[in-house]
Amino acid sequence: MTASARARARLVVLAGSMAAAGALASAQNLPLRDYAPVSMLKVPVHAVPRAKFPAIDFHNHIDMASPDQLLALMESANLATIVNFTGGFGETLRTQVAKFAPHGDRFLVFANVDWSQIDRPDFGRWAADELEAAVKAGARGLKVFKSLGLTVKDGAGRLIAVDDPRLDPIWARAGALGIPVAIHTSDPDAFFLPVDRFNERYEELQAHPTWSFGGPPFPPKATLLAQRNAIVARHPKTTFVALHVANHPEDLAEVGRWLDQYPNMQVEIGARINELGRQPYSARAFFLKYADRILFGTDSTPRESTYRTYFRFLETLDEHFDYFTSPTQGRWKIYGIGLPDDVLEKVYRGNARRVLTRR
Secondary structure, three states: OOHHHHHHHHHHHHHHHHHHHHHHHHHHOOOHHHOOOOOOOOOOOOOOOOOOOOEEEEEEOOOOOOHHHHHHHHHHHOEEEEEEOOOOOHHHHHHHHHHHHHHHHHEEEEEOOOHHHOOOOOHHHHHHHHHHHHHHHOOOEEEEOOHHHHOOEOOOOOEOOOOOHHHHHHHHHHHHHOOOEEEOOOOOHHHHOOOOOOOOOHHHHHHOHHHOOOOOOOOOHHHHHHHHHHHHHHOOOOOEEEHHHHOOHHHHHHHHHHHHHOOOEEEEOOOOHHHHOOOHHHHHHHHHHOOOOEEOOOOOOOOHHHHHHHHHHHHOOOOOEOOOOOOOOOOOOEOOOOOOHHHHHHHHHHHHHHHHOOO
16 A cells, blocks of 8 residues: 555544544533434333224223324224213213213213312201212212322312312212222322432433422322322222322332222222332232233324234233333333233233123
8 A cells, every 4th residue: 555545544533532432522412302212122012903802991081182083003903891080061961971871881071070169067967968969960970189188279278188088978979879989199219209310210300390399389109199199098998099000100019908998998900000010020020920900091182003003012011112102201111911811801901891880
């Protein structure tokens, strides 16, 4: 090689090194929100477009959806029923029931509580009577939103606790009517912690700052869960479905202790496979032990992609796959738990059927 050729070669190497250094410098300034690494793992992928058994999506919000469009998706995904938790109360509830009534049990509607009347001296009895009227109008259960305990206040600005005695007539009436109370209390553990570099939901809470409940004026998460458990204990004849794996999937051992302690408590998995799927050994053991107490739900806009992910989590042993279309809930992947058929059947439909059957 001539001296000039060697010089040109050195220039090419130098240019390449400078380009690499420039790319590295650029990468060092990459915003976290733009970081989207692609896994290099080569692992089996099993697409599960249809549930193995006709499934009941016990947790959804389809008040604005078209029943006809939903039916097409349901046929494709093997969904027997979707439960609408956003039924409202009064005339709104009756409108929701009428909207879905032509399709029989393909769609079920739950009623909600009108907290605007909390200052009535007879609120508990009044709300219980309203619930009974809703059931007579076609409601199949009661859904309680997380606002109870976090943001619902009386006229004097006092926060209403989940276990406020004024509400006992509501829970008692639900039991007398033989309908379930689907209750959402608190939120993920990380939502009650400082939004700092140690918070595993940092990106999500940065995007949704109103989801952060870390500190006053909000009660600690443990207080909220204890309040919920108190009403479950006080009303043993009422079936409570503690949504989102009792909103403590980060500690399945504790949820298991609650299920052991409260025979009238069930749990549902909507929007929590991101937690369950990163602890597949513990989650699988939990599902096997409490196979009669776990309900399938998604708490997500009905889409093929959403249901496929849930089905894949429940039915396969696939490894390291995305749980959502967005990574902002937490930067991890999930793993399937490959449930046996007898457990799958209970989770997909058997347990929900039992809960939804009026006693």
